[in-house]
Amino acid sequence: MKSPFENKNIVLGVTGSIACYKAADLCSKLVQLGANVDVILTEAAQKFINPLTFKSIAHRPVITNLYDPESEIAMAHVALAQRADLVVIAPTTANMIGKLASGLADDPISLTVIATSAPLVLAPAMDANMFEAAIVQENVLKLKKRGATIVGPITGRLASGLTGTGRMIEVKELIGHLSAELGKNSQLAGRKIVVTAGGTIESIDPVRILTNRSSGKMGYAIAEAARDNGANTVLITAATQLSDPSAIEVIHVENTEDMYKAVIKASKNADALIMAAAVSDYKARLKSPHKIKKGSSNSPYLELETNPDILAEANGAKVKVGFAAETEDLLKNARIKLDSKGADLLVANDVSSSNGVFGSDTNKVTIIGSCGFIEDLPRMSKYSVAQNILHRVVEILKNRS
Ligand SMILES: Cc1cc2nc3c(=O)[nH]c(=O)nc-3n(C[C@H](O)[C@H](O)[C@H](O)COP(=O)(O)O)c2cc1C
Structure with a gap:
């Protein structure tokens, strides 16, 4: 599985x-x-930005004039349209939206849109x-009715100085939508993949919490890779520092109990459940409704109770993938976890501090299969790790169908 953009012909239309x-x-x-990006600028766009900018970035001629x-x-007035894998117009003006809706073809962008069978993504920008x-x-x-994907506009400060x-x-975010569009017919098309991410948070009192060092980046990378391979993806996350990925259903939860409920519900009819979240095994037995005051003499005693074991209990999906974060006896502990949780795959990573996994954009993992294989991967980006895991998931799904 490679980047959905590799060697893809993308027409980027830019309007005024x-x-x-x-x-x-x-x-x-x-x-x-x-x-490979072919850029087309309308006449109005050229008042705002110089074609040379795009020529220098794309290393290709920029189209500014139909004639x-x-x-x-x-x-060859339809050449770009024919070779395009995707057409994106960003920004799209009100004027261009009107032209496309009316079927006009009097400039190189609208002409290309009318002549192409590639997916069309519009990113409107206007007052x-x-x-x-x-x-x-x-x-x-x-x-939209004709099949175009319209993303945004979003709410925020506008050029006029007003907010709207x-x-x-x-x-x-736009790139996320383009990835999803390009991946629509890939290996996971029509599949539902549920992914968990982040470290769950258990309250002790209104200000204090029990949590862990997981950033959520591994789970987000899996969700994005699943989306890029055509899956209908649900991300159940406890991460607090990452922005929601595009074209993915994101469910935010805080504690393990809420993650458990969300996972059971979402994975009922899923093809795969991939549990990359670092869930808290324990929670405070009694949550104080008020901030626990600093005592004058004795150290306070915190009684813990066990949280639900999500990986062991979530059996709705066709394929179940767990993660084992270990600091010692990595493979032995991962194998025990794989067997005891009834998982199909276990992704083992060494999280001892020298390995710098938490918050990093790379990871070094070993994937263990219930059928006996062990794949020791070199250090690579979390997105590449995600692709390797999904490749295994695809194989299992194929064997089972
Ligand atoms: C300073 C300035 C900013 C503009 N910004 C926008 C804009 O953000 N969105 C929009 O739809 N039109 C905007 N317009 C109007 C368009 O440039 C105008 O409708 C033009 O005909 C669009 O042509 P095109 O769609 O062929 O690029 C702006 C015009 C000016 C003078």
């Missing part, structure tokens, strides 16, 4: 909005992810009053 500067960042990120005899589009206008809403609905819904979606 203040948000044009964000398109340069988008173009750069797509190129870094391995895509420029030197440009590819003038030689809030413009986006709320009945005609814009009608046009948006029309385009009209801001172009952030580039990171």
Whole structure:
């Protein structure tokens, strides 16, 4: 499983909005992810940003005029449309939305949209009053009905200085939506994958908590990789420092009990449950409704009770994957956990402090299968670890169908 952008032909249309500067960042990120990016700028867009910016980033000619005899589009006016794996217009003006909804083709972007069978993603950006206008809403609905994916706009500070819904979606989130679009027909298409992430938080009193060092990054990477391979993905998370990934159903929970309930419900009809969360095995037996005061003499005594064992008890999904974070006897303990929890796969990672797993973007894991295999992976990005785990999940699902 590779990056969904690798060697993909992406047409990036840029239209005349203040948000044009964000398109340069988008173009750069797509190129870094391995895509071949053909950029088209409308005449209005060229008032906001110079074509040279995109030419330098994409290392390809930029199309600015339908009838420029030197440009590819003038030689073969539907060439870009035919080779595109995806067309994204970011930012998309009210004007362009109107043109696309009406089927006009009098500029290189609208012409390409009409001539392509590739998925179309629009990221509108405009003043809030413009986006709320009945005609814009009608046009948006029309385009959605025809299969276009419209992401944003989001609420925030607008160029006018006012706050409203009209801001172009952030580039990171937009890339998530593009990933999901490109992965729609991949290996996990039609599958439901439930992923847990983060360290659960158990209250002791209104200010004190019991938790652990898990950042949630591993679980988020699995959820994103599942989405990028076409899965309908549900992420149940206790992480507090990460932003929600795009095109994924995200359920926020705080403690183990709530995560347990959410997992049981979501995994009932799932193809796989991947439990990357670091759940608290214990919680305070009695939660104080008031802050426990510092005593004058004796140290306070905290009585703990056991939390539900989510991995052992969640048996609704076809495939169950657990994680074992160990500081000693990694493989032995992981094997015991695999057997005792009835999991199909166990991902073992050494979390002793010298390994720097918590909060890191990389991980070094060993995957153990209930059928006996042991795969010791080198250190790699958490996204690559996620792809390796999902590859194993795909194999198990195939064998079982
Ligand atoms: C300073 C300035 C900022 C603009 N920003 C936007 C915008 O964010 N969104 C939008 O829909 N139109 C915006 N417009 C209007 C468009 O540029 C105008 O409708 C233009 O015809 C769009 O052409 P295009 O869709 O072919 O790029 C802005 C105009 C000006 C002068």
